[in-house]
Amino acid sequence: MSLFSVNKPLEPRSRTLVALMSFGLPILIWCMVSYVPFIWHPDMKVTDPGSVSYFRSDMLVDKETFYKEQEKAQANNAAVPTGEPANPVYLPAPHEVVTAFYTAFTTEPKRRSEAWLHESLWSSIQVIFWGFVISSIIGIPLGILAGTYDFFSRLFEPFIEFFRYLPAPAFGALAVAVLGIYQAPKIAIIFIGTFFQQVLVVANTTRKLDPALLEAGQTLGAGNRSMLFRIVVPGILPDLYRDIRILLGWAWTYLIVAELIGTSSGITWFITQQARYKNFDNVFAAIMMIGILGLTIDLLLAWIGRRLFPYQKGTK
Amino acid sequence: MSDFNLPDYKQQSPEVRDRFERLKQRPVTMEVKGLTKTFNSHHGEVTALKNIDLKIHKREFVCVIGPSGCGKSTLIRILAGLEQASAGQVLLDGEAVTRPGPERGMVFQGYTLFPWLTVKRNIMFGLIESGMNKNHAEAEAREWIELIGLGKFENSYPHQLSGGMKQRVAIARALANRPKILLMDEPFGALDAQTRAKMQAYLMEIWKNIDVTVFFITHDLDEAVYLADRILVLKANPGEVQELIEVPVPQPRNPEQFLSPEFLATKKHIEELIHPPSEESDDDHLNLVRMVPVNDDVGSVF
Numbered sequence: 273m274s275l276f277s278v279n280k281p282l283e284p285r286s287r288t289l290v291a292l293m294s295f296g297l298p299i300l301i302w303c304m305v306s307y308v309p310f311i312w313h314p315d316m317k318v319t320d321p322g323s324v325s326y327f328r329s330d331m332l333v334d335k336e337t338f339y340k341e342q343e344k345a346q347a348n349n350a351a352v353p354t355g356e357p358a359n360p361v362y363l364p365a366p367h368e369v370v371t372a373f374y375t376a377f378t379t380e381p382k383r384r385s386e387a388w389l390h391e392s393l394w395s396s397i398q399v400i401f402w403g404f405v406i407s408s409i410i411g412i413p414l415g416i417l418a419g420t421y422d423f424f425s426r427l428f429e430p431f432i433e434f435f436r437y438l439p440a441p442a443f444g445a446l447a448v449a450v451l452g453i454y455q456a457p458k459i460a461i462i463f464i465g466t467f468f469q470q471v472l473v474v475a476n477t478t479r480k481l482d483p484a485l486l487e488a489g490q491t492l493g494a495g496n497r498s499m500l501f502r503i504v505v506p507g508i509l510p511d512l513y514r515d516i517r518i519l520l521g522w523a524w525t526y527l528i529v530a531e532l533i534g535t536s537s538g539i540t541w542f543i544t545q546q547a548r549y550k551n552f553d554n555v556f557a558a559i560m561m562i563g564i565l566g567l568t569i570d571l572l573l574a575w576i577g578r579r580l581f582p583y584q585k586g587t588k
Numbered sequence: 589m590s591d592f593n594l595p596d597y598k599q600q601s602p603e604v605r606d607r608f609e610r611l612k613q614r615p616v617t618m619e620v621k622g623l624t625k626t627f628n629s630h631h632g633e634v635t636a637l638k639n640i641d642l643k644i645h646k647r648e649f650v651c652v653i654g655p656s657g658c659g660k661s662t663l664i665r666i667l668a669g670l671e672q673a674s675a676g677q678v679l680l681d682g683e684a685v686t687r688p689g690p691e692r693g694m695v696f697q698g699y700t701l702f703p704w705l706t707v708k709r710n711i712m713f714g715l716i717e718s719g720m721n722k723n724h725a726e727a728e729a730r731e732w733i734e735l736i737g738l739g740k741f742e743n744s745y746p747h748q749l750s751g752g753m754k755q756r757v758a759i760a761r762a763l764a765n766r767p768k769i770l771l772m773d774e775p776f777g778a779l780d781a782q783t784r785a786k787m788q789a790y791l792m793e794i795w796k797n798i799d800v801t802v803f804f805i806t807h808d809l810d811e812a813v814y815l816a817d818r819i820l821v822l823k824a825n826p827g828e829v830q831e832l833i834e835v836p837v838p839q840p841r842n843p844e845q846f847l848s849p850e851f852l853a854t855k856k857h858i859e860e861l862i863h864p865p866s867e868e869s870d871d872d873h874l875n876l877v878r879m880v881p882v883n884d885d886v887g888s889v890f
Contacts (some may be wrong), residue, residue: 487670488700492714493690493765503715506704583703583745 299366304584306365313357323350332361364553370558372553383548389542392482393561396527396538399455403462403530404523408516411470418471419478429475432468440465440526445535453534461533465526477511478504510577510584517573524566594853600836608834611817614645615681617801618667618769623676625662625827635826638661640676642832644769649795649802649818653809655862659827660805664773667803668694680768690714693762693800697774699754701746707733707757708742714765732760733845736790752783756790763794769801776811785843788815792841809862813854814841821861830861 275286282290305312321327324341332339337491338355345352359365364372376389387395417424440461447457447464481504489503531540539558546554600608623640625773626633636659644650652660665671669688678685680692688694698884701710708729715725733742736756738749755775762770765851776784788811795802806812816835823830836850845851880887 482698482700484696484698484700487668487688487704488689488694488696489700489713490670491668491690491692491694491771492761493717494713495717498717503702507702509704581704583747 297321298498303366306359309357313359315358315360316355317358318353318355320351322353323348323352327353332358346548358381361550362552364556368553369556371559372551372557376546376554376557379554386545387537387542387559392537392539393565394486395455396531396540396562397565399458399530399538400462400520400523400527402455403459403526404466404520406459406464407463407470407523412474412512412516413468415474416500416504416508418475419481419508420500425475428471432471436468436472441529441533444529448534455537457534458530458537461530462523462526465530466519466523470515470523473515473519474512477515478508480511481507510581511581513573513577517570517577520573521566521570524562527562594856595849596855597836597850597853599850600834601838604834604836604838607839609819610650611645611648614647617646617648617681617767618642618644618803618880619677619679619682620644620667621677621679623663623666623678624674625666625671626660626674637666637673638826638828639644640816640827640829642829644801644803647795647799649804649817649880650820650821651812651818652820653858653862654822654827654830655824656807657827658822660822661773663822663827664694664771664803664805667769668692668771670694690765691717691768692768692771693754693765693767693769694771695758695762695773695775697777699746699751699758699778701754701757701761703746705848706743706745707738707749710746710757711761711764714761718765728764732764735871736760745784750783752787755779755787759791759794763798763800767800769803772802772804773858774805775808784811789843791815796840809855809858810846812858813837813851814843814846819854819858821858823861833858 275282275290281287315332315334318327318329318331318333318338321329321331323345327333328340335357336420338353342352379389381388399471414424414428418428419425443464444457444461447460451457485503485507486499489499494502511548527538527541531538536544539562543555546552546558620640621644623637624635625637626635628634636665640663642650652663654660663669666673667685669685669692672686685692701707702713705713708726711732712722712725712727715728716722720728730742733739736759738753738756741753746757749757758775759770776787779787791802792815794800802815803816804812806815813835814837817839819833819835821830821833822828833854835854837845837848837854838850
């Protein structure tokens with residue numbers, strides 16, 4: 273069977289293979305750029321400074337400068353510097369990043385006041401968690417009300433529709449002024465970034481519930497309260513769960529902004545700090561950790577979802 | 589349909605006439621008085637139903653048939669209380685119908701079982717709404733599941749059932765509330781012919797054994813004549829009663845009657861009512877010319 277049939281699933285074997293390629297290809301490109309010298313490698317890594325006064329071993333110099341100094345030394349019959357082609361400091365090779373996954377956790381912070389990586393990660397997870405939970409506790413019920421009753425839809429949605437265009441980071445200074453400089457303003461930014469979208473998304477999902485189910489309920493004698501709690505809520509639950517998963521992904525994108533507010537902390541602080549020390553292997557490792565963490569949580573939630581809603585065919 | 593000496597559909601055998609006499613003596617379960625429904629559309633006011641009068645007697649089986657757009661779905665939705673009439677009244681046992689309620693059970697064409705509930709819990713839904721306690725409701729639901737022969741599927745979810753099974757559960761769910769009238773809106777319309785025939789037989793069985801009046805919408809002539817005591821024929825634009833037909837086919841019905849003279853006569857009459865011969869002036873037709881050469885291998889299909 274062809275690999276490109278419109279709207280037809282691939283055979284199971286090619287399916288797995290293609291899915292692996294989804295990760296394999298970017299990694300392959302990265303490896304090529306890192307390990308094959310003639311693809312990129314715009315810099316030279318000095319192995320022997322020779323007679324050049326400002327060269328040091330392991331220093332990165334761009335090729336042009338390096339060759340100029342080499343020629344100069346040759347012309348003067350002084351000791352010739354040697355070096356090997358290298359990528360710039362901001363593109364570490366895969367094996368360096370893989371090592372950093374481990375060493376980043378074991379490297380002691382440079383100053384005693386600074387956090388270990390696992391502490392930074394934990395702080396980030398807490399910010400996301402609380403921001404998202406507080407938003408959901410208020411946002412989901414409001415969304416369901418707005419989706420069920422036109423009254424609440426008219427009451428909430430115009431304002432929320434306006435508010436969601438205000439960028440959450442814009443409230444940073446305000447959040448610090450009101451909530452101090454520690455975790456609270458960061459949680460507030462996640463909240464602002466999530467809440468308004470959440471109400472609208474949940475309201476929409478609620479409106480998409482098959483009206484025939486509501487009519488069936490009415491002819492079975494369901495009153496207003498029952499309609500809400502015995503039909504609307506259970507009826508939208510699988511879709512609501514899927515919405516929450518998507519929204520949680522959005523919340524992660526607000527994390528970086530949120531953590532720059534007040535005292536920087538969490539994984540963002542770790543990343544900026546490591547970049548300042550030019551430990552780009554650690555920077556890459558930390559960025560990937562966010563990705564891995566997000567994907568793991570999402571896969572976990574998907575797995576739980578399949579168990580929670582056995583009656584839902586094709587829940588992904 | 590060509591004429592091969594069909595009797596007049598109004599000719600009833602003495603037994604059938606006697607039965608209709610007695611039927612009309614029964615108390616009236618549902619009465620529709622001067623029912624009119626108008627909608628406001630972009631083209632102004634549209635009359636969907638106009639001045640409908642109908643008396644449905646206790647344990648009678650009434651079918652409604654009519655061309656598309658005759659407002660038969662609107663009619664049943666008003667009887668259910670899901671829509672409000674613009675004028676006129678619907679009375680159930682003498683009391684005006686204003687909103688949906690469990691004493692008027694409804695079965696929809698689309699499958700409206702709650703997908704998150706098992707068969708048993710779907711049937712328990714209405715019972716619990718009526719204030720019955722859970723254990724009692726469960727026992728009652730089990731009985732209904734046995735009655736409709738789905739004992740093995742008590743804990744299945746709707747998506748695991750076939751279309752016919754789903755509609756059986758939907759009927760049981762409505763009947764569990766002990767409704768005075770069962771409103772059915774093309775309930776078998778989405779089923780294949782074989783399943784549909786089976787479901788019709790099941791429905792007759794249920795109707796015979798349970799104290800319930802049935803109001804059944806269909807667009808299938810055979811189904812209407814086979815099931816109904818009386819058939820309400822509507823016409824479109826506006827939806828008005830064209831005729832209320834007493835089906836001369838003797839009860840109890842069986843599939844062999846599909847070819848009986850009374851059956852065919854009634855069917856022919858309704859066919860003529862719904863598709864009058866003069867309606868050929870439509871511009872809705874194909875514009876085909878011959879696209880096969882005359883000297884082709886197969887020059888003509890005849």
